Amino acid sequence: MKRSTFSLIAGSALLSGSTVATASAQSYPSKPVVLISWSAAGSPMDIMEREIAKLAPKYLGQPAVVEDRTGGGTANAIADMLSSPPDGYTVLGVTDALIVALNSTFKDQFKLDQFDFIGQLVGDPYVIAVRAASPLKTFADLVKAAKTSNLTIAGAFAVSNKSLFAQNVAATVGFKFQWVPYDGSSTATVAALGGHVDAECANVSEVASYVRSGEFRVLAVSTAEPIDALPGVPTFAALGHKNLTTAQWRGFAVRTGLPPDVRAKLVAFTKQVAADADFKSYCAEQNLVLAYADPVVLAKTVASGDATVRKLLASGIGSQ
């Protein structure tokens, strides 16, 4: 509480603060930039930030340091970033999980307009997957099963972008299911592999290796076109549900009120990273879809994501 109050005060004192910041903006960056990861060392976000940090000397002329600020269900990292001075030296790696959290868990702590999204780098599409031995062979089988039985779909957390995507699928196609939340994607995968639930809703990067080893079958993927990582898997769009073309995006956010030239340097850096050959090979390795979006496009993604999340949350989650 204290931290977010402080950041609000800092935000309202923006005018006086920015004059100081502008003076130093000519030489930005003159010291290492801190990239905050809200999840632990070795997590997907941490690894992506470390890949990007390697490119900082090349494009920013200064090193970048990755700091893992875990705890409080990402609140600690968010509070740290929002309470930092608006000088461009503190950048937070974010995903659209933030939009869900701002509308649910962190409703009273943080507001969307405190964030300035400076660029999207990658997208991780969603899938509905079942274990190899499952009687559900196609997406149509799953829909049929949902009409005759208590269809269970597992995934990370009670209210998450995965639970909302699954809910969106059900609402679009017109079936009912029971969301079974787990404390992360890996435990949800155990439940699906072990046949304790009927299916799992996950991201492509999380299931790709199980698909390759023949343990998982993906029924549908949320990309516009079929992807190499999932050969022979139909897209939701091809199944007639174009509005289910989406992906969990990852990018960077800073607090509002950065001097324009500092912000421009960070925006340019994000764009340079997306075009870098090393970063491209990292994406391929991790089964991520390189999907750069500039702040203008990203702002639209955030706004429409926010609207979808609000609509879905209003209609009730995990109801049977």
Place this chain on the structure above:
Amino acid sequence: MFDGLLGGFGHILTPEYLALILAGSALGIAAGATPGMSSAGAVALLIPFTFTMDAIGSLALLAAVYTGAQYGGSISATLLNTPGTPESAVITFDGYPLTQQGKAGKALTALILAGLVGGLFGTAVLIVAVVPLAKEALRFGPPEFFALAVFGMTVIGSLMYGGLVRGLAAGALGLLLTVIGQDPISGVSRYTLGTTQLLSGIPLIPALIGLFALSEAFNLTIKREQTVTLTSVSTRHEWASDWGELRMWFKFMLVGAGVGLFIAVHPGGGATVASLIAYSVARQLSRRPALFGKGAIEGIIAPEAADKATVGAALIPLLGLGIPGSATAAVLIGAFTLHGIEPGPLIFKAHADIVWGLFASLFIANLFVFGLGFVGIPLFARITLIPRKYLIAGIVVLCFVGSYANGSSMVSVFMTLAFGIVGFAFKRAGIPIPPVVLGLVLGPLLEVNLRQSLMIGGGNWLVLVESPIALVIYALAIASVVAPWLLARRRRSDDDEIALHAAEALS
């Protein structure tokens, strides 16, 4: 397989790697012994230092830290009633009473031996059966985990030295505390007072440090005598007094190792749950269950062996499925990924040399930890000789530094202080503290798995008893409640036979 293992040893047996494993073992013991630094925390902290190493070196170092930390936690639990890691909380139940009786040397000797047996057992099973066991682990779903948690709760029966009502009340308090935080099923915030600090619930480590260590420091200040009377202290290595006792030690090492393996192979179990269940099983199999909580050596041997067996066991689902079997294994996934290795069934084809190198380094790390721990016993045990006033100050400093390091915030420090006061009050009122821990550890397991079971079963409670595995576990739970009572009735004649039957039923 032997070719692979030989290759792994061939790769690892170079001065550089051995130095890394030795350093990792020593670091791990030190980190584990420090309250607030769990093995998962120690491994996470070291990961950034491994960025520049090659994959085998980095995994060898981290595996050694993991192995060492599991042992280090038990040293401070035994000597100072301060669980260095969450999984060593159970060691305080009987380890600290042993220290108070002047048997620190013996307790530490038994622990290091149990650790070696458990660790080697876990590693051996990992090497022999990683792929089939990883598949087997998938059969454990929410109903089975719920049954396991129910079984774990029955251990309260052995810890109610304050009487039935006080024991149950303490257990209930532990369970109630786990209600705080975000509802795992609906996502609603419960009793978080509108802050984000309590969203992930009462953090286990500050609670443990407060309940055991800080409360004991308070307790020492009002006592007049030294922790142990100086004349009767054993700080030397002390083995079992005769062959009969040594056989008993080994029996409980194997029981503990078996339990640890069984729990940790199933993702979602973890080392803390494994050590608690091993304690419960050990009490059932012991010929003197009444001694548990008052200094039963088998009460530290079984959990320690279980705890160390979880190191290898937690790697079974990690390597076989790409899914971690413990919190520390979850952190290790990051180390694999950093080197571009994807844990999972394909790892044996794509990176066989790294897997075998990891297996070999686990073996060596177990031997190194044993060696370091063995040599260090007289040194560690001398802690009990430190004058009380310095000891108290030292514990208090460790408590607060440890809890701050754990959460990087003052909130965990205040949490430790609050739990320290509660623990002290409990001690004065004769309320046992271990049941609180049982509730804290098993509460989330009970809640989440019960609710997941019901969701899967469409609201039908029968889903809980439809699984044969769950039924077996419930039968063991009932036996664990009824057996002590039966034992008390038939103690003189059939004591051994019952223990034997129970052992057979479990094996």
